[in-house]
Amino acid sequence: KQEVTQIPAALSVPEGENLVLNCSFTDSAIYNLQWFRQDPGKGLTSLLLIQSSQREQTSGRLNASLDKSSGRSTLYIAASQPGDSATYLCAVRPRNYGQNFVFGPGTRLSVLP
């Protein structure tokens, strides 16, 4: 069964810092991996989708990498801003186990002004 973990569970940084969020998954047989942002009491906003054949994707200040063989992905946020404060979730779409997205528990990010 595919399991997804995220480290750290929570992170607090001063504004302007670059930071890295980590995601690990137990089975490398995936179609893709998607990073989401969730604001308190709100839905999930898609940030980046990386296909299994890709190594990274970039959108503005966000860069996501994927190392499928080691079961890891990182989300890099450059020059963090208070508006980046949210919970960041990663999810993988496994080739097995029903093929629907399996989510990690999230990293709660606070960017202090």
Add this chain to the structure above:
Amino acid sequence: EPEVTQTPSHQVTQMGQEVILRCVPISNHLYFYWYRQILGQKVEFLVSFYNNEISEKSEIFDDQFSVERPDGSNFTLKIRSTKLEDSAMYFCASSEARRNNSPLHFGNGTRLTVT
């Protein structure tokens, strides 16, 4: 930008009552999903729907749950007889295609509170 919309945003119901949660997926999308998130826990898959039938469902999606696409735009989740443990945030999602090259787009969710 097109988005998934869900109504209501918050539903309070008594144990044993039936509830229907409504979703309007993005118009050109073909695959529809329901996920739920119990407070403080992970987002969990409930069911996926394609071509007017359930394509997959999880262990959570028991006989108390059903989904329907009653017309060309709405996608509903019905819980027949709600239990306290059904209290959660329910998210609808849609995607253009099931597998590669197709991100999930989520709605803002319906917070269901069962008392």
